[in-house]
Amino acid sequence: MTVDLLVPLLLPLAAWPMAQLVAPRLPPRVASWLLTGACLVLAAGSTAALMLLAFAGLSLIPAVADIGHWSTQALRDQDGVDVPVSITSGALLVVLAVLLTRTAVRYVRWARRLARELDLHSRDGGIVILPGAEPVAFAAPGRGGRIAISSGKLAALTPPERCALLAHERAHLAARHHVFLIALTVSATLNPLLRPLTSAACFALERWADETAAHRLGDRTVVAHAVAKAALAGRPHPGFALAATGGPVPRRVSALLGEPTGANAGHGMVTLLSTVVLSVTALSAQTALDSAADLHDGIELAQAANPFHHGHHHDTFTSWHEH
Template sequence: MFDHFLMSVVVVPPVLVVLVRLLADRLSPQVAAPVMAWSAAGAAVASLVNLVVFALKAVAEIPAVGSLFGWSSRIVVDDTARFPWVSWLSVVLLAAASASMTVTWRRQRRLLALAGAGSGLGAVVMVPDTAAHAFAVPGKPGHVVVTTGMREALSDEQFAALLAHEQAHLDARHHRLILVSELAAASHPALWWVTRHVDYLVERAADERAATTVGSRRTVAQAIGAAALAATARPSLNAGLHAASPGGVVPRRVASLLKPRGWAAAPILAVAPLGLAIFSLAWTVEAAWDLGELIVAALP
């Protein structure tokens, strides 16, 4: 069974990172964002299920458990005798991943609850605050929160572009992709870079949608720059989905809008990361099957 642990827990997540590095910026962001997020989710689920399988194997290795259920714990141990540490290491890794995912989930729900305090007040909620913030709050319906400080920092055209950007986040349900990718990274540290790139891709996708909505790529680029400069003074706590996020990605976003280029990779190449995740999931199903066969073989 060790080959299942090696493939799904050790090999597939970093290989997925390599694929994302090769393909993410060569696909349109509207395609790349969901592909990369769900590929990371598939790889994370495969890794977690493998850890569960090996954690169960660790329990089955305990002599008292074998005596209770009537199987030979020695046969279970011998299956991975060359790597005796793998079962109990999986227990530790599973506990760590579960704790990390729980913290991530609670943090996201808390942020959404705080940000959604103004829900029901309209599609755009203007908050009196000199700090420049703007972000989309998902819901039924979702809404956009903008501070008066952000509104004052932008021209009418730039403000319209910012609203179009945030509405694009709501329409595409980007908050789901962010949550999925962050949970994936919480479950496996190798997927952290994928999550960071998904963050960037959803912003790029919203930029492209906003440019189509307002009919000017330059106006959207100017709005991004002005909003980022205004927000730099006091970074927002709601940094998941807002146009004014400061940092090194802003120049890349502006450059992509001002100097658009054709996407170098055909959309069909998006099946590569998805295929890798599906392969890992299928390999994980076989791991669970192998554990069942092992337990059966250990019975008298």
């Protein structure tokens, strides 16, 4: 079982080539869904593998074996449990639990602090105008979704570019990209090896919003200029907000000035690339499920080898029969 569980643990190493080869060749919307789903499945697979390895080690503890009525000696004879690996897996799970809890606390505090800050300013049609010369613009979830933009950012853009920037931020809110971002943050927390893939997915989200804004305005050049000027005039917004300055801005501008990604790829290429990503994620999930089934079967055999387990069932049956 230990060797099999190396598959979901090591598959996230394929995140980097997947991010480099697959993501740039897919339409941004498809890439966003596909990469986010892959991150979630790969993170779940590796976490499940660690849990199975840790539980396999716990199953050798006499106190745990007594609760489950199985024979620890029978489990050892199956040669499917590596105690040092199980201990290491348990320690990693504790670390991941702490990191995930800390990330959740940070997100809740950030969301509350941001909501209080935005509530202090006037709101017009879902747009909050922040006073000050510092160029700031981002989309914030909650309260129906709000777009925060500073007067300094508005002053740095022409009227068409302002429309492009607002269309970009509205695209984030309309497509609920903050849900994607939360899923990617959780995935990267559970498995740091997935960070190249989560970064590629975040870039795809920005490209998705860019293309939506370009389609709405009918002018890709204006959107490209708005993104470039917004990046030059400001800085990325800290925290968990989605902003027009996110991701590698030069790549986004270059993509907007060219043809839409995937326009000439054809359905065959999109299908092929999607199949590659889905195959890797399916392999991770299937291996974790098969290992869980193997562990379950091993415990059942260990229970069958435990004479006290049979006696317990016999006494229970006799007691029920007498009544």
